[in-house]
Amino acid sequence: MPKYNDNVQMLGxxxxxxxxxxxxxxxxxDTLQVIETFLLEEILHVSNVRVxxxxxxxxxxxxxxxxxRARKIKQMIEIFSKETGQISCFARAIRDHHSRLSQPDCLTFRTGDVIKISKLRPMPDGWLYGAIDNREGHVPVDHVRIISQQELCKKHGKTSPLTSSDPLKSSSLGSLSGSRTFSEMITSASMDINNESRPTHRDMSPVCTLPGTYSMMEYALQNFKIPHRRKGKKSWKNSEWTWNDYxxxxxxxxxxxxxxxxxxxSSEMARTARQCFIAIMRFMGDHSMGKGQSEIDCIYYLLKLTNNKSSKADxxxxxxxxLSVxxxxxxPNEALRPYVLKYINDNITNSNKEAQTCLKHYNQTIKYGGRKNVPSKSEIDATSxxxxxxxxxxxxPGxxxxTIQTQPxxxxxxxxxxxxxxxxxxxLLEQDEYSIYVISSEHTSRLLNPTEYILDILSECLRTNIGEYHFIVKRxxxxxxxxxxxNELFINSMYNQIMPDYLDGTMIIVQKHEFTDERVQEISLLAALHHYTSKKVALPSMREVKYLLPTALLALKSVRPQDWTSYVHQKFKTIESLSILEAKIKVLTILQTWPLFGTTFYTVQYIDHLSVSSPCLIGISKNGLLFLDKETHESLFSIPFNDIISIRRHQNTVDIKYGSLTQPNLxxxxxxxxQDMVALTGRYLSLIAQNRPERKNDHKTYNDPISTIL
Known part of the structure; x- marks a missing residue:
């Protein structure tokens, strides 16, 4: 490159x-020395005066x-200038501003000063970050307006805008045409901000985004209507709107x-929008309530976020x-969503717990879809x-x-x-083994879906007038x-849930209508322990022993009632040194070694399988599906979970496909x-799939316990 002066030989x-x-x-x-440097934002005009x-x-x-390479240099300067223009722009002060002792970070400037505005530094709504020469600081948005290329050139003695026959027609300030409004100078809301591919010059439309990310001011410029111009304002000399107006x-x-x-x-929505806004003001106490209206009536309207500076204290x-309701x-829709999130996060402080609640509600709604039932008046009063x-x-169980702390x-x-x-x-996977039922005084029950909102269930119970109801937790x-x-609470709850099933005889396997001596002694010990856990110190009578044994044993004649009583008395004397909790642990320790421990049973009225006679029982456990003799509980046929292809229900008929995918059995x-049987099978299959080594790091997901159809 020929010399610009005696020293300059290269351009960077x-x-x-x-x-x-x-x-x-x-x-x-061979050394390089920088003689002079100027910023791309300082370039007012670049052109090829000759080839x-x-x-x-x-x-x-x-x-x-x-x-x-003059033409190539010009193109490079314009490309870099355009990209640099994405992070800064210029504004002119429309009124004086002086920093105060209480605002040491503010920038002092006078009317007419040109301020360089940074777009990368995040600022709260209503503020920008700008610089004049070597001074920088906070700038109130209502004191400045964006200036065009013509105005900046005019300030430095150039009257015509940049012109060029090159496809890249403007420098970094060429995007700020004086005839453009603020809403035309910001990035389109449909732009893919995650696209990391380098744009071509055809894609580089002249834009000027606001400083910070997803401020409510930015959303207003992108989505709000441009208001009708107010006439008669002396300070307005052109068609530009100031930041203050937005x-x-x-x-x-x-x-x-x-x-x-x-x-x-649409015109149909105009009236609704006004009603929503009035309802919000009424709820917030900024507008008088209509006749017969209450706060709960206001909840039915959508909230439009505002910078609230009402004169009313609350x-x-x-x-x-x-907003939390x-x-x-x-x-919000996808366009508004990031602005709502930023607005909430910007207002989260230790003193503003309402904003923290809003963020928590927002995240839950994203995850679970939001509540379905209208909140009760008591809930609205509590929230207010x-x-x-x-x-x-x-x-x-038992x-x-x-008591837990519930939130909306x-x-x-x-x-x-x-x-x-x-x-x-x-x-977390073990927690999935537990469920909650709601049981009414009329002995009706419903298994609750883990994704249902607890307050929706409560409001539903009140609305349907089911009377007294309870929430029951079961494994x-x-x-x-x-x-x-x-854990003592865990031991007591497991004991209370398992003992009724044990006494019903569902865990007992009777082979040839007889018991081995070892099993008789084990059952006698369980009876003695169960009697001991009821805090009774006296030996149980023969009548009491009857209620300490599984019902399936009472019909057997291989062991007489007198013998059972004698065995129980003998075992009772050996456990008197145990505590109540130790006695319960011993019961659970024995029972969990039994083959049918942890099995849920359903009655099968009919089955089309040669090796299984009807009626029978089907048991569901961690090992799969077990078909059992209804009387003796002996195993007739089993299907491991790994062999199950599908389970489909048609009213009370269940089709089970298992075996090979190419030649399945039915x-x-x-x-x-x-319905409950199919749902429980689905939950086991889901839990087993999540517990596989390759799935253990996956996020926790809930499955519908009622409608799972495989």
Whole structure:
């Protein structure tokens, strides 16, 4: 490159600026020395005045360079300038601003000063970050307006805008045309911000994004209607709107909006938008209630986020309360979603617990789809008064009460997690073995889906007037065995759930209508332990022994009642040194070694299998499906879970496909409670799949315990 002056021999271009460089060569060294540097933002104009000549204009200086690559240099400067223009722009002060002792970070400037605005530094709504020469600081948005290329050139003595025949027609400031509004200068909402591919010059449309990321001001510029220009304002000398005019649209107002704020709002929605806004103001206490209206009526309307600076002391708090209710039911559309998240996160402080609640509700709604039932008046009153938790009593097996703290966004799965924490069950997959039922005084019960909201269930119970009801926690799956006895509450709940099944005789296998002596002694010990856990110190009578034995044994004549009583008395004398808790642990330790421990049984009325006679029992355990003799509980046929291809239910008929995929076997059977049987099988299959080594690191997912059809 020919010399620009006696020293400059080379030109360097990067995002940080343009450098004029001198190259010095000696016999031993070859060095580069930067003679002068200027920023890309300082370039006012760049053009090829001749084929091999490039002219660069910066404030107070004109640089002319001669090179056979002049056209290429011009294109490179324009490309880098455009990319640099994405992180900064210029604004002109429309009124004076002086920093105060209480605002040391603010920038002082006078009307007419040109300020360089940084777009990378995140700032709260209503503020920008700018610099004048070597001074920098916070700039209030209502004190400045974006200036165009023409205005900036005019300030430095150039009257015409940049022109060029090159496809890249403007420098970094060429995007700020004086005829463009703010809403035209921001990035399109449909742009893929995650696209990391380098755009071509055809894709590089002139844009000016706002500083920070996803501020409400940015959303307003992208989506709000441009208001009708107000005439008669002396300070307005052109058609540009200031930042202040848009910021007014997202600030608190003492009067309701007269028209929808969003663009392309249909005429049918205009009236609804005004009603929603008035309802929000009424809930927040900024507008008088209509005749016969209450706070709960206001909840039915959508919330439009605002910078609330109401003169009423509790208006802001009530606004956040309203937002916490709305985010528990709905999530914003994809365009508004990032702005809502940023707005909430920007307002999360130790003192603003309402914002933290909003974020929690938002995340739960994203995960579970939002609540379905309208909140009760008592819930609205509690939310308005800042009470976001409620004590709820659940019942463990045996009627053991356990109290948890429920919140509006909690689902049944969260309640199960709280209960499991109290039981010292930390494995998330093991927590999936537990479920919650709601049981009414009319003895009707319903198994609750882990994704249902607890307060939706409560409001449903109140609305249907089912009378007295209870939430019962039970263990449905028995995959993670053996049991661990490191928590007293866990031991008591397991004991209370297992003993009724044991006394019903479902765990007993009777071979040839007889018991071995070893099994007789074991059952006698269990009877003695069970009697001991009821805190009875006297030996049980023959009548009492009858209720300590499984019902299946009472019909057997191989052991007489007198013999059972004698055996139980002998065992009772050997356990008197145990504590009640130790006695329960001993019972559970013995029972979990039995083959049918942890098996759930259903009655099969009919089955089309040669080796299985009807009626029979089907048992579901961690080992698969077991078909058992109804009387003796001896195993007739089994299907491991790994062999199951599908299970489909048609009313009470269940089709089970198993074996090879190419030549599957099919069993049809009619089962009482077929829906529950299919659902339980599905939960076992899901748990087994999640517990595989390659799936252990996957996120926890809930499966519908009622409608799982494989």
């Amino acid at each position: 271009i990067s995002h940080s600026g343009v450098r004029l460089i001198k190259r010095t060569r000696t016999s031993t060294t 091999h000549t490039i002219d660069i204009r910066i404030p107070g200086k004109r640089i002319t360079l001669h090179s056979h 910021s007014d649209l997202i600030k608190w107002s003492k009067t309701p909006i007269q028209a929808p704020l969003l663009r392309q709002t 208006s802001l708090k009530r606004g956040w309360s309203l 709305v985010t528990n039911y709905f999530i 008064n800042g009470r976001n938790s409620k004590r709820q009593t659940l019942l463990l 009627g053991l009460p356990i 966004s909690m689902v049944i799965g969260d309640c199960i997690s709280q209960v499991c924490d109290r039981l010292n069950i930390t494995n 449905l799956l028995w995959y993670f065995l053996p049991l661990k006895f490191d 069993i049809q059977c009619q089962i009482d409670k077929a």
